[in-house]
Amino acid sequence: MFAVKGARREGFFALAVWLLLSLVSQVQANPRHASIVIDVDTAQVLHESHADASRYPASLTKMMTLYMLFEAMEKRKMSLDTSMRVSTHAAAMPPTNIRLRSGDTLSVRDAIPALIVRSANDVAAVVAEALGGTEANFGRMMTEKARKLGMHSTIFRNASGLPHSEQRTTARDMAILSTRLMKDFPQYYHYFSTQSFRYKGMIYNSHNRMVRNIPGVDGLKTGFIRASGFNVATSAKRGNRRVVGVVMGGQSAASRDQHMAQLLDRSFTQSVMTKSVRNVSNMDAAPAVAMKVSMSVPVSKPASSSQRTLEPAMMQRPTQAKATVASQRAAGVDSNNSWGIQIGSYQLYDRAQAQAQAVTRWVAGEVVVTEVEVRNRKLYRAQLVGLQRNEAHTACQSLVRQGIGCLVVRS
Template sequence: MRQAFAGAAFRQAFSARSAIAGLLAVVISLAIAAPAAAQSKQNPRYAALVVDANTGKTLFSANADSRRYPASLTKMMTLYLTFEALSRGKITKETRVPFSAKAAAEPPTKLGVRAGGSVSVESAILALVTKSANDASTALGEMLGGSEENFARMMTAKARSLGMNGTVFRNANGLPNSGQFTTARDMATLGIALREHFPQYYGYFSTRSFTFGRQVMPNHNRLLGRVKGVDGIKTGFTNASGFNLVSSVTDGNRRIVAVVMGGASGASRDKHMTDLIAKYLPAASNGGKAAPLVAKAGSTQFDAVGKLQLPKQDAPTPDMRPDTEALVAEAAVDMDEAPAVPFEQAKAEPTPEEVPAPTLQAYADPAPRPQAALEAAVAAPQVDPVKTASVAAPSGWVVQIASSPSRAEAEAILEKTTKVAPGPLRKASPFTVPFEKGGVTYYRARFGGFGSKVAAWDACAALKKQKISCYAVQN
């Protein structure tokens, strides 16, 4: 009888504990869901996502597929392409990154390197992951893509190949551009891809501080070292985007990637991210990763452009390190400390949802046909000519292979020729030249960088042997 009574009492007590535990779980869920719902209603910029990085399962989602401005989260893709170049041996950590006048003129936050100066690739990486330096990001983009505009096309093409179909990049640093947008889901995909594809470089994202000259640059990500398990990745802020953060968190075999976009302040964003981590990290799978979640990008015509433009050795830049005089005298503005502008004021710049749909649709096909993909790529602002620091400017003698009223067609011809006739064009630089005829703009498809008339004639002769029409002309 006593045993029966004790058993009943135990069951009642256990049932009571279970009820309390269930109630606490509901309270915790509501505590997180309520602020999220309030932000969604009151803050049109808000979006969030938590993904199990082992299984790909979505653990929490709020506006995860809606367009948002990436701000400095853009630098995650700049770093992805930098890591890719490192892994392929196109550059090394010691390769010098030249700072053009454009890069040097970027607004803070920045390193403050003067035009004509340079830093190592590793210094540029550290400047991006800690201080989110806009000048270093632009310099990397120009080195890897020949121009920041072309690099942005490469970034968007890479996004497509990773399955990021809601993202369009227009620059390498995330500074305001109404045509540049992304989604919380795409940023989570990129965060996962960075760790999966480049584990040898992923540790850069956990760097607490970076010393450059007399500057000590703490990491803008305040959750590093404060929230258990956080090992990166990136913060971002502009008035139009609000406060953004992508976090990677690991606890034993459990691993999540969480995204918060459009926070009203850095503090509120960090608090919301901390709450999401506390809630959903314990709910993540504990069995370890079975297979990569994000497939590595396959070879596309965009990759071919990238391979052509990446320097085969260190780019010829001034062999110098910036001294204290090369640094900006005034203190750089920490954008993650800047006050958030009220949304009504921020709307003076169009929100991502107001960007015309064709801008996104032009890139919507994750596996576009070659011509369609090329047309999509050139829909972005163009640069003419396309060249890199490792190739001489297209002056002197050049080889012309075609002309067309379509820039896309002219560039397609250049790319195809580069693929089928790499030998004669190994050191050449492809570019297009616009000209007017009968009121119509045409584009000459040319290769430059030949040191002499003989070199240009020899290259053209080799092309003709491969049934490629051409002629050499002095530019």
């Protein structure tokens, strides 16, 4: 009997592993795939895969169009009742649209749900011309705003996301935009959960099935062009936790949504686990945490002019050996370089190592991966150490602005 039960358990385990590997192989086989999940409150990156790879945004572009519109409303340059003229250019936009005609007018009140629910390209052009004079100029305004928001890898050429070879973004940048929409304009965020709207007697239903089907999801936007595959930016809240996820390059709307649902489930679990790890790390005494092994790998910084930087001085200063810091602290010396930043805690050592090493593109420091045990569960904590206190705080703040979660710690 026991042999049969053991065989069943092994069979179930093998099936689970096979399913996981199948999902991973499917994602890896798709060259357009990219994804990221961020904890909105802490800015910690809970998952990322090709998050900085250049991708076509498709209709996720309209989130920036809406950001610009909300900003104009906040500055009282426009209101919900403002009427916008429909030009010949706007009326000629291909589907998806709401069949606007040249010479018509469109209110901001109708434009917002048309962009979110219908993803109307003609409406995007109307908003662009109302705010920027021409759509091309509005594209430049959008790109400039993207830079100010920390979206350093994004270029906009139109307001809709219709195909343009130069219109590019990354999953990380779209996550930043999603987060800023919620934080900068909380009074308008509810629009992103709209499931249908009526315009001139026609009822339009949302393409975003995530809001209807996945627990906790309350926005944001989907997108598709042939060059991009199926994209989605999603925000979800469960309990007191909110995360933002972006999946790009899905091979179908259904597979994209399924992948996002899996990432959300995993990230909410990871978010809770990471919170308990942080609480333990901040305690004066933590007998439940056993520091078993510490592995450090010095990382050299390439002197590339194309690198994004946080502070020039931080890129130039040499890394400090952790052994030196540890010996100074053991001797009772509080070294100026005894600070660091914690990137996160992960179930796999290789994952922790890769996450910390990726951050060295912006921060010079020594990569340290430490094994910890929390509630009989092994985790690997990724840190960059050997920083001065002010450098650690500046670095962490800058990383958070770029959508990379971190925590300032004593090393």
